[in-house]
Every structure is written in structure tokens, then in C-alpha cells.
Amino acid sequence: MELEKLFAFFGDLLAQIGLTGVALTVVVNVLVAAMLLGVLAVMALFLVWWERKVSAHIQDRLGPMRVGWHGSLQTLADGVKLLQKEDITPTNADRPVFFWAPVIVYSSCFMAYVTIPWGKGLIPADLNIGILYIIAITTFTVISLLMAGWGSNNKWALLGGMRSAAQIISYEVPLTLSILGVVMLAGSLSMQTIVAGQQEIWNWYIWRQPLGFLIYIIAATAEVNRTPFDLPEAEQELVAGFNVEYSGMKFAMFFLAEFLNMFTVSAIATTLFLGGWNGPILPSWMWFIGKTLAVVFVLMWIRWTYPRLRVDHLMEFAWKWLLPLAFLNLVLTGIGYELWQRIFG
């Protein structure tokens, strides 16, 4: 069942109550935001549980089994536990910075969902700078990590924050360039237009942008600080990195934001390369969530298979390999597009 009709029905309902103009816009946007927040919270809980199950099965264990069916309520129980924990602020912490870091990390990863199309007609706002908006808004994640590292006044936290900043700035460049290939083909930055260009499976941009897709997946893994690029929180060296001083719900916010960011980069991969919500028979939102979770699974698979990179290897890989490859991809896309136009256009 397409959710589009349901939303249209609710829209009519609101109009019948007599809301108009600014009031209607405000009410609709608040409702959409609340709904998204709910969906994302459930999604984050699910992802945490799923990651634990996937990692367990890759390592020939069972993982959480006791709370609910196959431990499916484990994350909820953990959440309740974290809510009860004492909220500790270190004595020498930079208090305002320490306080705002988890708020910013959570809101920035939530704001990215403004332009992500969940299905046919299911996009909170189809900005004409869609993908650029997401890339821009997610840079606040790095700022919050730096704030957490600095505000904690702890050398491990500081090291973790600095590592994450260096890493994310470096990988942001190939990430953005790999997305540009798709933007060139689609001729637009709008997420809806990009999805509209991939109606059938042979139209998916992954077939025309294989190199771009590969670069995107690698850089995205680095962007969300996951193994093999999890140096900012390398447990063996930095205890827990930037969030070492956080406890209770503040820690939970970092934790959930990390999982949501993983979902975000997978959703972008789905939208840009894997046809977005396009698919036969099933409703569009199911296709979107299904494809996104498939990409998430690949990211989890990578995490539990590969060891961590060394810092110098990490930087070398970004600047000496990914960046030239991303430029090559851009040039090839341009030449290919032009040739295609000349021959078939």
C-alpha cells in the first residue's frame, strides 16, 4: 500500500479543520518532523540490535538472546538502563561545549532527513539542492565530535576528536566528488529528480557509475567512523575516543547518532546509485527501506571482516588513491556522457 494516499488524506483532514497559510505549513512540518523522529528512533533501536546479531553470527556466536524473541527487545532494555544512569560532567570539562556536542550530533543527523525520499511522494521537502544540502548539514557531525573531544578535557577524547576531524575532512573530498558523477548524469541536485532518472533496474546509476559507487561506499564508511576506519574511537588505543567521558543519555545520543548516520549514508547510496524507491509490485517505501538495509548490511559485513587501518595508511589512501580515482571518474563520466549524446542523442 502506498503511503502517499494516507498522507494526502491527512492533508485534506487538516485543510477541513480550517487551517490555512502559515499555520498549516507549521502544523504539517511539525507533524512530519515528529513522525520522522519516531521512525528514526525505532530504526536506530533496530540497527543496534541488528548490528549485534550480525556481528555475533559472523563470529559464530548467538548474540543477545534473552530479552524478547532472539533478544529483539535488548536495545530497549539498554535504553531504559541508560536513562537511569547518572549524568556525569567531568570537573574540568568545558561545560557548555560538553553539553551541546551530543545535541548537535543528534540534530545534524536528523536534519539530513529533510531531503531523503522514503517513497513515492514521501519526501519532507524536495529542495532543489537536495544532495548538496545533505552533504553540507552532515558536516556538523564533525564539529560535534570536535566539541565532544575538546569539551571533555581528556587526552583520549581530544585525540579521538582530532583524528575524526582529520579523517572526515579527508574523506569528505572523494565522497563529494563521487556523488558529482551521479549529479552530472541526472542533471540535477534534487533527490526526486535523481530517483526519477532510475525507473528500471537497468537505469540505475550504479551501472553507469560503478567506480563512483565504490568510492562512495569506501568514503562513506570512513565518514561514519566504522571499521576499518574507526580510528576516532579505536578502543585499544583511545578507550572509546571522543565519547569516553559521556554517560547516560548523552552517551546514548552519540551512540544512536552513529547508527543513524550509517542509515543516512546507506539511504543516500540507495537514492543515488540503487534506484531509490523504484521497484515492482511492493510499495515504494518498502523498496527504499529494503535496499537501504541491504547497504547497511554490507557496511556491517565490512566492519566485522576487516581489521583497522593505521593512521598514515588512512590518510595516504584518501589523498593518493581515492581522490585521483574520484577525479578520473568525473572525467570519464564527462567524456562518456558527451559521447553518448553524440552517438545516440
Add this chain to the structure above:
Amino acid sequence: MLSETASLVFYTIAFVTIASAVMTVSLKNIFHSALFLILCLFSVAGIFILCEAEFLAGVQVLIYVGGIAMLMIFAVMLTRQLTSFNVKQLNEQKALGSLVAFCFLLIALGAASKTLSVKGGFPLAENPHISGNTTHMLGNLLLTDYVLPFELVSVLLVAALIGAVVLAKKDEE
């Protein structure tokens, strides 16, 4: 002209921009200054959106917040001495600094008055000379009318890049 809601939004954003700019230059803790600078640059992006220049807003956040401000914070973190509370806020070049700031103010005012006299004015969507997607127009203009300045800036940036590499290399030996 702007509608009532739009002017309310504009004055809110303008207040945040100016307040955070003042905080940036007046705070003693340089890390806090950098964070307020980020807030300031982000609010400027908000003003761009109000002018319906979405692409510019996106680039503003991406380049200034994600790149430049981030590098500044990074530099602050690497230089421990800078973050102590005993550092003077002003150096010996007060006079020169004020002069440069004043000249920049004049340039900005000149540019602003020139923009206001453009036919149609703001917001851009109501300007008959600018229609549809500003991203397409910007792209076209950059590769036609403004190709020379665009290329010159690129060359300048490449020169800066090479310069940085050379400086870093020398340090190593």
C-alpha cells in the same frame, strides 16, 4: 518586498548572525570563538536561503563550516599555547587591522548599494531576470561570462595548495 513571516525570520537570523559575530571577536577562549564563528557562518547561510539562493547557502555551509572553520578548530587544538587564558586578544597591528576592516566595510557597503539598485531586487524568485533553478544559471555563468575569474581563482588555489605542500616538506627535513 519581504512578507511579514519572512521579515520575522530575517530579523531573527540577522540578530543571531551579528550576535555570534560579536561573540567571535570578543570571547577570550579561542575555541569558543571558533564555535561562534561557525554559528555566524551558518546563519549567513540562512540569509542566503531567505534570498532564495539555495545553492550558495549549501556551498556556504559546506566550504565555510565544513572546511574552513573546521581547519581553524583543528589548528587551535594543535597549538595548546593559543588556548590558554593569558593570550592577548590583540597584536601589534591594531591600526593596520582597523584600516583593512574599514576598507572592507566600504567595499561591502558599495556592493550592497549596487545590489539594491539591480532591477527587480530581492527576493531573487520575484526578479524577472532570474528564473528557475539558480544552480543551472550559476553553472552556465561560471563557464561562459565569468570563466576567466573562475580559472584565475582555481590557479590561485592550486598555487596555495602547492605552497602548503612545499612548506610542509621543508619542515620534515
